[in-house]
Every structure is written in structure tokens, then in C-alpha cells.
Amino acid sequence: MYAEFDLLTPAAVGGALDELAKVENEEDCMPLGGGTNLVVDLRARAVAPKVLISVGRLSGLRGIELGEGRVSMGGAVTVSEILRHPERSRFGPALIGAAQVFAGQMVRNTATIAGNICCGSPAADLVPPLLALDAVVRLECSAGSRELPLADYFTGYKSSVRKPNELLTRVWWPEPPAGSASLFYKLARRKGDAITVVGVAVSLARENGICTRARIALGAVAPVVERVRPAEAMLEGNALEPDLIEAAARAAAQQSSPIDDVRASGKYRRQQVFVLVRRLLSRAWRSLSEGDHP
Amino acid sequence: MNDRRVRFTLNGEPREVSVKPNDLLLNVIRDDEKLTGTKYGCGIGECGACTVHIDGRPVLACLELAVAAEGREIVTIEGLAGNGGALDPLQEAFLDNGAVQCGFCTPGMIMMGRALLDETPEPSEAEVRDYLRGTLCRCTGYASIVQSVIDAGAKEAAAD
Structure with a gap:
């Protein structure tokens, strides 16, 4: 590789944070997780940091914990580790669905959950389901740590509230309760190793025939992966009749701001937002209805 | 950019090499170790021609920095054959099915x-196609490739 940089390999999270604390210019230093995005960008000279800090194998960033009503994953948990976990059925079906269609097997073995968030791509496949599951991210620096909803993390295309001296160390979300359902669909040109044209995640909770919680998150149709709060508000407090689902899907399509690119036109993407939101909401609601009347 | 000493196991043999921070594992395997069975295809993680096993899992050597190999077990295509050069049953199945055209993939x-057969003995056709979906064959010889994996799985199951 022609791109030149120094590579630091701290032995623990604390050491990585100490190195990050020395960073003055954001462009000069980047944490390296699995590298499946960053190494490609380095080779293309899309980024040119002087220093990389390797964090992908730090034991403090690994491990999946379940307990106290939470699913909690270290930032360096790989997509394959999510799929292989014996308790994966408790993570939320939307996240498992996204992990299954994430890139190819070899990339899944290396790519990390924090890396997928931090690369900031609007087409990052783990982000819509994490938004639909109300994920919270923990940012740590040598001076301390803070947590914030993933929904407040992105500030624009490939930009976020993460400061150059902070590391995204953990992602957690409430364990989906009984009476809730979530789904993800990736629309792409082919099944393997394709960049998402439209990604949709939905999550619903139902009590006594009423939708008590609704989340809709869209990928690859705006500068950032984002929730569609107006459509969510239309659904909550109501029984999800077909007309209401259709109206929410229309609101989602309206909020999306897709671009034309080599993979699809913006017009097609927006139409597919409508189709996929309607489809996933209908399926998720139906699965909960069937649960009420076994 | 200071050179680093990196220790790993390559096809069962301990190795210690000097690498630069920006050296890719793929280049160390091909250029330094002279094991050219692992191919340099797209270089951006999309074609799968550079796939090696690290600690038993398939990964893309074009996206791994050589420094990350520290302490790990790496197996390349050259490491699949057993003692005395006996081919792996999957290699035999590729020969039996004529599953090679240009051979680059x-x-x-x-x-x-x-890797699939190690995880899932006797996979279905759908499982094979799903697992191999990140590995591209531009001669489009997929049918015989998929059949070879199925055949090797069946043969290994029968031998057990």
C-alpha cells in the first residue's frame, strides 16, 4: 500500500484513549476497527491520517452482554459474532436480519458494530435496525464518558458528534419485550456484497390491539440514516389499519431525500421507501396480531 | 514508519517477519512468503480472491494490515493439502467437477x-450460495463450484 501512516497498537482501551487524547487535528489520527471500510479509504487516499490506533482486538471492546433488560455490545463486536451468539434471538430480529445481509461472510468476520456506525455511511446496514431498537452509544475519552441516543449521533453526511479524542466503546439498547416485533429489509442490486439502495427497519409494540411504540428508520435515502418521527407519531396510540399504514409509508417517502447515483435514481428510491415501509409495518403488525390470538 | 516484528503461524509453521505499518497481509503472503496461491484481485474487499483463514475464519487478506496478524494462525490455499501433498477433499471435488475455468477465483x-464445510457439514445448495456470495467468478462457473462444495460435504459425511 502506498499510503503511509504509523500504526499504534495499545494493549487496552485506556491506552487507546490516552493516544486519542493527544490528537489535535481530527484528520491526523483515526481509530482502526475491522478496517473493512478504512483500509479501502486509505488505499484510495480518501483519508490520509498520519496515525492509526488499532482498537479492533481490544478485549475491553469485545463481548456481548445481556441483563438488566439490556442488550449491550462492545464496539469491536463483529457482525459474525452477533450472528453466532447463542442468545441472538433476544437482540431484535431487525438487527439479525441486517447482519445476515451485511456484505459477505469474510467482511462480516472482520467488520465491527462501532465501525459500521463511525464510518458514517448513510448506507450502513446496522444503523437502521439499531435506530429502530432505540440504541444508545457510549463515547469515551481519557477524561470520562458520555452516552447519547444513536438518533442524536449523526450531524450530517459522514459527520457526527464524536470528538476526535473520543472512542465509540459500546452500543446498548433495551431488550425487545414480548409483544414487540422488528424487521429489516435491504434493497440492493444483488444479494452479495452490494451497497444498499434502500434500507428500512421498523419496530412495533402492541398492547390490547393498540400500537404503543413505533419506530421507522431509513438507510441510503438521506445524508444520514434517520428515523421518520412524523410517521411514527401517526402510528402510536392507534390500531394499525391498512389506511393508516399506507399514510405512514407515504410520510416516510416524503421525508426521504434520496439522490440519483449509479445504483438507482432518487425517484425509484423514494417509491421503494413507500413500498418497503408499508410492507414491513404490515408484516410486523400482523405478526403481533397473530400473537394476540394464537 | 518504523518496521515491526510480527509473529504468526503460516500454514502450521511459526513465522517472524519484519513489516511496515502499512503492509497488507496479502502482500506479505505473496511477496515476502512467496505463497502466490492467494490472489490479488480487486484490492477493495469485493471479489474474495484473497481469502485466507485467520484463526479458522475466512477473511480478506487485502483488507488486513500485516501487523494485525500478530499471534494468529493463518492458513492459505497452500496449507489445505495434507502431509505428503494429499489434496483436501474439496480440492478433489473441484477437479472431479471441472470447477475451474481461468482459475483466478x-x-x-x-x-x-x-470454511463452510468446517462450520456446516453437508450444507444445502442455498447455504453454499449464501456463504460464497462474497466470492466472485467472472467466468461464471458457479454451478460446478457450488456442486463441488456439496459433493465434498457429502463425501466427508460418508467417510465419518
């Missing part, structure tokens, strides 16, 4: 097929 396909 073959090492990656075999490393992927081997």
Missing part, C-alpha cells in the same frame, strides 16, 4: 468452501 472459492 479458485483459491478464494476453495478457502470459502472449506
Whole structure:
């Protein structure tokens, strides 16, 4: 590789944070997780940091914990580790669905959950389901740590509230309760190793025939992966009749701001937002209805 | 950029090499270790021709920095054959099915097929196609490649 940089390999999270604390210019230093995005960008000279800090194998960033009503994953948990976990059925079906269609097997073995968030791509496949599951991210620096909803993390295309001296160390979300359902669909040109044209995640909770919680998150149709709060508000407090689902899907399509690119036109993407939101909401609601009347 | 000493196991043999921070594992395997069975295809993680096993899992050597190999077990296509050069059953199946056209994707396909058979003995056709979906064959010889993985799985199950 022609791109030149120094590579630091701290032995623990604390050491990585100490190195990050020395960073003055954001462009000069980047944490390296699995590298499946960053190494490609380095080779293309899309980024040119002087220093990389390797964090992908730090034991403090690994491990999946379940307990106290939470699913909690270290930032360096790989997509394959999510799929292989014996308790994966408790993570939320939307996240498992996204992990299954994430890139190819070899990339899944290396790519990390924090890396997928931090690369900031609007087409990052783990982000819509994490938004639909109300994920919270923990940012740590040598001076301390803070947590914030993933929904407040992105500030624009490939930009976020993460400061150059902070590391995204953990992602957690409430364990989906009984009476809730979530789904993800990736629309792409082919099944393997394709960049998402439209990604949709939905999550619903139902009590006594009423939708008590609704989340809709869209990928690859705006500068950032984002929730569609107006459509969510239309659904909550109501029984999800077909007309209401259709109206929410229309609101989602309206909020999306897709671009034309080599993979699809913006017009097609927006139409597919409508189709996929309607489809996933209908399926998720139906699965909960069937649960009420076994 | 200071050179680093990196220790790892390559096809069962301990190695200690000097690498630069920006050296890719793929280049160390091909240029320094002279094991050219692992192919340099797209270089951006999309074709699968550079697939090797690290600690038993298939990964893309074009996206791994050599420094990350520290302490790990790496197996390349050259490491699949047993003692005395006996081919792996999957390599035999590729020969039996004529599953090679230009041959450039073959090492990656075999490393992927081997990893699948280690995880899932006797996979279905759908499982094979799903597992191999990140490995591209531009001669489009997929039918015989997929059949070879299925055949090797059946043969290994029968032998057990």
C-alpha cells in the first residue's frame, strides 16, 4: 500500500484513549476497527491520517452482554459474532436480519458494530435496525464518558458528534419485550456484497390491539440514516389499519431525500421507501396480531 | 514508519517477519512468503480472491494490515493439502467437477468452501450460495463450484 501512516497498537482501551487524547487535528489520527471500510479509504487516499490506533482486538471492546433488560455490545463486536451468539434471538430480529445481509461472510468476520456506525455511511446496514431498537452509544475519552441516543449521533453526511479524542466503546439498547416485533429489509442490486439502495427497519409494540411504540428508520435515502418521527407519531396510540399504514409509508417517502447515483435514481428510491415501509409495518403488525390470538 | 516484528503461524509453521505499518497481509503472503496461491484481485474487499483463514475464519487478506496478524494462525490455499501433498477433499471435488475455468477465483472459492464445510457439514445448495456470495467468478462457473462444495460435504459425511 502506498499510503503511509504509523500504526499504534495499545494493549487496552485506556491506552487507546490516552493516544486519542493527544490528537489535535481530527484528520491526523483515526481509530482502526475491522478496517473493512478504512483500509479501502486509505488505499484510495480518501483519508490520509498520519496515525492509526488499532482498537479492533481490544478485549475491553469485545463481548456481548445481556441483563438488566439490556442488550449491550462492545464496539469491536463483529457482525459474525452477533450472528453466532447463542442468545441472538433476544437482540431484535431487525438487527439479525441486517447482519445476515451485511456484505459477505469474510467482511462480516472482520467488520465491527462501532465501525459500521463511525464510518458514517448513510448506507450502513446496522444503523437502521439499531435506530429502530432505540440504541444508545457510549463515547469515551481519557477524561470520562458520555452516552447519547444513536438518533442524536449523526450531524450530517459522514459527520457526527464524536470528538476526535473520543472512542465509540459500546452500543446498548433495551431488550425487545414480548409483544414487540422488528424487521429489516435491504434493497440492493444483488444479494452479495452490494451497497444498499434502500434500507428500512421498523419496530412495533402492541398492547390490547393498540400500537404503543413505533419506530421507522431509513438507510441510503438521506445524508444520514434517520428515523421518520412524523410517521411514527401517526402510528402510536392507534390500531394499525391498512389506511393508516399506507399514510405512514407515504410520510416516510416524503421525508426521504434520496439522490440519483449509479445504483438507482432518487425517484425509484423514494417509491421503494413507500413500498418497503408499508410492507414491513404490515408484516410486523400482523405478526403481533397473530400473537394476540394464537 | 518504523518496521515491526510480527509473529504468526503460516500454514502450521511459526513465522517472524519484519513489516511496515502499512503492509497488507496479502502482500506479505505473496511477496515476502512467496505463497502466490492467494490472489490479488480487486484490492477493495469485493471479489474474495484473497481469502485466507485467520484463526479458522475466512477473511480478506487485502483488507488486513500485516501487523494485525500478530499471534494468529493463518492458513492459505497452500496449507489445505495434507502431509505428503494429499489434496483436501474439496480440492478433489473441484477437479472431479471441472470447477475451474481461468482459475483466478479458485483459491478464494476453495478457502470459502472449506470454511463452510468446517462450520456446516453437508450444507444445502442455498447455504453454499449464501456463504460464497462474497466470492466472485467472472467466468461464471458457479454451478460446478457450488456442486463441488456439496459433493465434498457429502463425501466427508460418508467417510465419518
